[in-house]
Amino acid sequence: MNIEEEHQFRRTIGRWRFTAVVFILISIVLSIFLVAMAIFTHGIPRTVPLDMCDDADDLDVTEADDPGVFDDLTSKELSSVQKYLYSVPELNLSQPSGAGLVRSFVHSVELHVPNKEYVLRYLDENAAKPEREALVLIFRGDKLPPVVEEYIVGALPLPSYLELRHSANRPNPIPFSKRPMERNEYINIYEQLFLKLGSKLKKILEESYEAELPSPGCLEKCLSFYPVPIGSGVVGSDERKTWVVLMQSVEYYTLHPVGLSLLINLSNPLKYIVELVDYGGQRFHSIDEFISKYNSGEVTKHKKPFPNITRDLFSTLYRRGEPVPELPKRPPKFYEPDGKRYRIVHRHVEYMQWKFDFRMSAQSGPQVYDVRFLDERIAYEISLQEIGVFYSGSGGHKFADFIDSADGLGQNSHALVPGVDCPDTSTFVDGFFLMGSVESPKRLPRMFCVFEENTAFPLHRHQSYYAHDGQFYHGLVDSALVLRAVTVIANYDYIVDFVFHQNGALHIRAAATGYIFSSFYTSDEIKYGFRLEDYISGNIHHHMVHFKIDLDIHGTSNRYETLDIHAVEVPNDVSVTNATYWQTMVERKLKESELEAAFRYDFQSPKYHVIHNGGVKTRHGEISGYRLHLQGMSHQPLPENRGNEATASWSRYQLAATKFKDWERESSSCYGMFDSRDPVVNFTSFLADNESIVDEDLVLWASVGIHHIPHTEDLPVTPTVGGHLGIYLLPFNYFQECPSMASRDSVRLELKERYTMATGVRVDGYNNESTCLPKSTDLHRLFGDNAEEMFN
Numbered sequence: 001m002n003i004e005e006e007h008q009f010r011r012t013i014g015r016w017r018f019t020a021v022v023f024i025l026i027s028i029v030l031s032i033f034l035v036a037m038a039i040f041t042h043g044i045p046r047t048v049p050l051d052m053c054d055d056a057d058d059l060d061v062t063e064a065d066d067p068g069v070f071d072d073l074t075s076k077e078l079s080s081v082q083k084y085l086y087s088v089p090e091l092n093l094s095q096p097s098g099a100g101l102v103r104s105f106v107h108s109v110e111l112h113v114p115n116k117e118y119v120l121r122y123l124d125e126n127a128a129k130p131e132r133e134a135l136v137l138i139f140r141g142d143k144l145p146p147v148v149e150e151y152i153v154g155a156l157p158l159p160s161y162l163e164l165r166h167s168a169n170r171p172n173p174i175p176f177s178k179r180p181m182e183r184n185e186y187i188n189i190y191e192q193l194f195l196k197l198g199s200k201l202k203k204i205l206e207e208s209y210e211a212e213l214p215s216p217g218c219l220e221k222c223l224s225f226y227p228v229p230i231g232s233g234v235v236g237s238d239e240r241k242t243w244v245v246l247m248q249s250v251e252y253y254t255l256h257p258v259g260l261s262l263l264i265n266l267s268n269p270l271k272y273i274v275e276l277v278d279y280g281g282q283r284f285h286s287i288d289e290f291i292s293k294y295n296s297g298e299v300t301k302h303k304k305p306f307p308n309i310t311r312d313l314f315s316t317l318y319r320r321g322e323p324v325p326e327l328p329k330r331p332p333k334f335y336e337p338d339g340k341r342y343r344i345v346h347r348h349v350e351y352m353q354w355k356f357d358f359r360m361s362a363q364s365g366p367q368v369y370d371v372r373f374l375d376e377r378i379a380y381e382i383s384l385q386e387i388g389v390f391y392s393g394s395g396g397h398k399f400a401d402f403i404d405s406a407d408g409l410g411q412n413s414h415a416l417v418p419g420v421d422c423p424d425t426s427t428f429v430d431g432f433f434l435m436g437s438v439e440s441p442k443r444l445p446r447m448f449c450v451f452e453e454n455t456a457f458p459l460h461r462h463q464s465y466y467a468h469d470g471q472f473y474h475g476l477v478d479s480a481l482v483l484r485a486v487t488v489i490a491n492y493d494y495i496v497d498f499v500f501h502q503n504g505a506l507h508i509r510a511a512a513t514g515y516i517f518s519s520f521y522t523s524d525e526i527k528y529g530f531r532l533e534d535y536i537s538g539n540i541h542h543h544m545v546h547f548k549i550d551l552d553i554h555g556t557s558n559r560y561e562t563l564d565i566h567a568v569e570v571p572n573d574v575s576v577t578n579a580t581y582w583q584t585m586v587e588r589k590l591k592e593s594e595l596e597a598a599f600r601y602d603f604q605s606p607k608y609h610v611i612h613n614g615g616v617k618t619r620h621g622e623i624s625g626y627r628l629h630l631q632g633m634s635h636q637p638l639p640e641n642r643g644n645e646a647t648a649s650w651s652r653y654q655l656a657a658t659k660f661k662d663w664e665r666e667s668s669s670c671y672g673m674f675d676s677r678d679p680v681v682n683f684t685s686f687l688a689d690n691e692s693i694v695d696e697d698l699v700l701w702a703s704v705g706i707h708h709i710p711h712t713e714d715l716p717v718t719p720t721v722g723g724h725l726g727i728y729l730l731p732f733n734y735f736q737e738c739p740s741m742a743s744r745d746s747v748r749l750e751l752k753e754r755y756t757m758a759t760g761v762r763v764d765g766y767n768n769e770s771t772c773l774p775k776s777t778d779l780h781r782l783f784g785d786n787a788e789e790m791f792n
Contacts, residue, residue, distance in 0.1 A: 061429045064346040070357040070369040071347045075432040077156045078441040081134045084159040101269035107137040109434040110362040115662045132156035147173035167663040177240045178671040180406035183437045192272045209258045210306035221306045224249040228396045231644040233676030240266040243396035254491040255315040259520035261396045281522045334423035335774035351481040354500045363670045365409035366485040381550040386668035391541040394524035401644040403672030404489045413487040414444035418777035422449035472750040491515040503740040509726040510545045516710045538710025544651045549700040553625045554613035556697040560591045560657045563608035594687045597657035601633045627732040632725035634705030647676040650683040658686045660697035
């Protein structure tokens, strides 16, 4: 390249550089202009991460220094109770690590809610706050005879007294044979039976199941067991017995029964006795008889190979199958465009016009108290009372009538997973419990979650198309606050929600999921269900869920009235051939006594159930109250007072109303697995005195349920779809109009000029732009190095 060509090349490069600089400057100027216009038109964008939108002052889920009257015992209070109990010589308590069934040890400690009379004086009349007390269950295996003692301990935070819990309708102390099964008894089964029988049954177990009984030396092909307690109403005495159903210890063991079960007499804690052996439907009266006949060829043998443990094993919950859609796209998420619209202070919640307190009973599960709408109390208490599951079958399932509070519905409620069990936007609340197996109060993380949900369904709406109607649209999406808990009782998971809607309605809902309790397939099981896999049948069972609903409508003087719907024959004024016409009418029926109010659903007699105050009417003189609407009413077909039915006598009624009594606190008890011969709490005693319920403080007891006949789509776990149960509390003439008309969430569309389409539509509502980004929980960060957050 000569000099002239070099100069020409440099001039060309220079022109390109100059042009590029000019374009960059123009771009910067345009960018500044566009940003300025955006700020001028819309203000500075305020989209920030969701966490920055949450007002920390509105979300305090810590334990209160001065707990509310309904707050669960704090960790400090539990420690104080524990220290006090060990200081009382006559209790003779053993430390949890050294406890055994022939010693004295603490089974559970939780809040003892004060009597309602004292609470209402405190809340409504500015009286003194009731003392904080604890309810303590102590297993006295050291006494002769051994018993269970229930104590009230107070006053917290520094307890100085304890007294036996006194109740007019339940015993205390309680026979030792009725106590719920717990850790010490499972240890006894392991040490007294499995370790001793392992060598005797080794040949049979290897030949039949390629496995061995659980022992310190068994690391791979091991058996597990599922206890089926036998109620005293079945045994016919207070002897304590349970079937031990053996299963292969893989994910998940209730889908791998092996066809061998042992009936064990647990009455003497020092010597458990095997009374029956069931091998594939063949019965033997001792282990030795079974072994002898097996070896002599008198037993029809069966085989169930130990499963090949892979991710594709039908009982595992590893993802498998062809994913849909092919491209990985994430599911829809909840988000709160302006942060939380509710406030939590310790265990008190405020949302829209709602206020309530919540707690978790160790035995009976989630509860809400002092439920108010527009600052007027609707309910004093709404609480889960019991979950019962009643099985059928030819083997151990025959007597499997589970009363789940025996396992502790509350102390098995925790470890909710953000983004799955509850939306990412949820506020999670921990709890503390003191149970017999722990040395100090145990933190149970994420026991509750609280979140606002958009149900994606209008609460109400109307669209008017025609000019003479005004051509408008009004709609309100159903946004509601949810308080959720999930309790896991062995194989089943129960989801329980309290849902607060903007129209003053409260929805109590429940659903079951988890693994079925399958039986080893034999021809005898055909009448109880279907064969689902090579070796298992899915046995029919009945889920029942029971709630206590203490309504205080316009005060504590209430009435229960049904609005019965009948067909009525009336004159036909338009027909020349028919003289009459049939239509429906409403007949009001006031329930005057407890027995009259014990409701068993009759499809031939539909009705509304209304609770109201006789002294408070609408401006037109009509009743003003709340209606109970039950979804999932379920008939309990078992005959009364036969077998284990008496322990769940609450399940006879879809709804019952009783006069409030402080000693009728619970409709069931944790002793229900074994006490059916003489229940510790017999719900029929609540009705037996048949008191007047007109203008009284009323408590409603509601049962919902569903029969479950397992099918292949219940493998590996049962979905919740189609299994939701619910109870609605719906305002009935309580408000002058629907209170949701005040909601800022409503949307109205109307013509800017009536009858003129060309001028466009005026939009009223949802004018604010979103200011908070959706939240997504990083589960790897939450759980990756912290297993106690899930499995403690």
